[in-house]
Amino acid sequence: MNKPLDYAIRYSRRKTAAIHITQQGVELRLPHGVSESWGHQFIQQKRDWIERKLKEQSRYTQHIPNLEWGSTILWHGQPVPLTYQPATQASLKLTPHGFVFSAKTEPNxxxxxxxxxxxxxxxxxxxxxxxxxxxxxxxxxxxxxxxxxxxxxxxxxxxxxxxxxxxxxxxxxxxxxxxxxxxxxxxxxxxxxxxxxxxxxxxxxxxxxxxxxxxxxxxxxxxxxxxx
Missing domain, CATH: 3.30.2010.10 (Metalloproteases ("zincins"), catalytic domain)
Structure with missing residues (x-):
């Protein structure tokens, strides 16, 4: 049995139904006057397409930098690590060792x-x-x-x-x-x-x-x- 799809329904002044895949999940946008039951059927008809898009999005988001200490972001095409060092004065500098965040306590x-x-x-x-x-x-x-x-x-x-x-x-x-x-x-x-x-x-x-x-x-x- 297929796992139920998690999605939200939003009504607007649009003329046609549309499915949007966002970072927040699946959203079905319906014109005013269209029943939710019709929307559920529409979602099921498009299930294969939705699941394919969700997989593509998952692969996409895996490559988004997370800004954790030790992780890297690109600078002029080169991966540069994010590091922290205690200091009395807050600053951010690009050094041969990476982006160095200096502050009294670790910045969130x-x-x-x-x-x-x-x-x-x-x-x-x-x-x-x-x-x-x-x-x-x-x-x-x-x-x-x-x-x-x-x-x-x-x-x-x-x-x-x-x-x-x-x-x-x-x-x-x-x-x-x-x-x-x-x-x-x-x-x-x-x-x-x-x-x-x-x-x-x-x-x-x-x-x-x-x-x-x-x-x-x-x-x-x-x-x-x-x-x-």
């Missing part, structure tokens, strides 16, 4: 996450702004670039708006230098082509010939950057 996981986020944001602000300006200047696109910004998102590594604002997910600093370079080339190319047309990808290839390899790294290994 939420504090570790905040300190790491602050470190990544500061490094990203300096590095990504400089690299973006460099590539924009090489393409003579200074008039098209309005600003370089940072923002954490779950679904995007970068974004370029129609008015020339380029936005990066600061977690990208965990990726290898060449992957970061590809992301910058990708977003700068949107200043010329605000789409993903063949002409856009031709432009990306001009300034990043191996872009497909770096694109594949992000797709396959990006979960290892997702510690926040």
């Amino acid at each position: 996981k939420e504090i570790r996450k905040k300190w790491l986020a602050d470190f990544f944001k500061q490094e990203a602000r300096n590095y990504l702004t400089s690299l973006t300006n460099e590539k924009v200047a090489a393409l003579n696109l200074q008039d098209q670039l309005k600003a370089v910004r940072l923002r954490y998102t779950k679904s995007k590594w970068g974004h370029c708006s129609s008015v020339g604002n380029i936005q990066y997910n600061w977690l990208i600093m965990g990726a290898p230098f060449e992957v970061i370079d590809y992301l910058v080339c990708h977003e700068v190319s949107h200043l010329i082509h605000l789409n993903h047309s063949p002409a856009f990808w031709q432009q990306v290839a001009k300034i990043c010939p191996d872009y497909k390899k770096h694109q594949a790294w992000l797709k396959q290994e990006g979960v290892r950057l997702a510690w926040f």
